Amino acid sequence: MRDSKLKYRARELRTQPTDAERRLWRLLRQEQLGGWRFRRQHPISPYIADFACIEAKLVIEADGGQHAESSYDEARDRHLRSLGWRVLRFWNPEVLTNPEGVAETILAALSDPDHLPPPLTPPPLGGGGE
Numbered sequence: 001m002r003d004s005k006l007k008y009r010a011r012e013l014r015t016q017p018t019d020a021e022r023r024l025w026r027l028l029r030q031e032q033l034g035g036w037r038f039r040r041q042h043p044i045s046p047y048i049a050d051f052a053c054i055e056a057k058l059v060i061e062a063d064g065g066q067h068a069e070s071s072y073d074e075a076r077d078r079h080l081r082s083l084g085w086r087v088l089r090f091w092n093p094e095v096l097t098n099p100e101g102v103a104e105t106i107l108a109a110l111s112d113p114d115h116l117p118p119p120l121t122p123p124p125l126g127g128g129g130e
Contacts, residue, residue: 003045003046006099010048020092023051027103028060034107034121047076052085054111059120061089 001002011105013130017025017040029093051060059080063073077087088109090102 005044006043006045006048010043013041013048018062018092019066020064020090020095022053022092023095023099024062024102027099027106034101034110036110044080044083047080049080049085053110057085058106058109059085059087061087061108062092062095063089064092082095097100 017082022041025040027033028036029040031037036053036056038051038053038060040051042049042054043050050062052058061073073089074093080087086109088106090105095102
């Protein structure tokens with residue numbers, strides 16, 4: 001995707017966030033999380049990250065059930081890591097029911113660049129997708 005199309009698509013995505021993205025943005029916006037600044041739907045060509053902290057090179061994704069065992073997401077994460085980004089993924093139900101725990105995990109990753117939680121386990125049966 002060309003950069004101008006990517007920027008347009010990112011702008012479009014900002015107008016239609018999922019419930020989990022809305023909840024995460026409430027935690028991340030206005031430097032509320034330890035003074036770190038995040039951007040929403042930030043283009044990192046050829047992808048768009050749900051949230052990105054440029055200074056810490058940290059991408060945060062809120063995933064629905066459709067992301068379970070996704071080879072696309074694995075390739076995407078490999079590409080972002082090759083550019084020096086770290087990627088944190090949270091299942092939507094976790095963001096919606098445990099925002100404090102999500103915030104703690106993000107803060108830990110921001111304060112210790114070597115700290116990232118293990119990869120996501122598959123989402124709970126019967127849900128998790130938006």
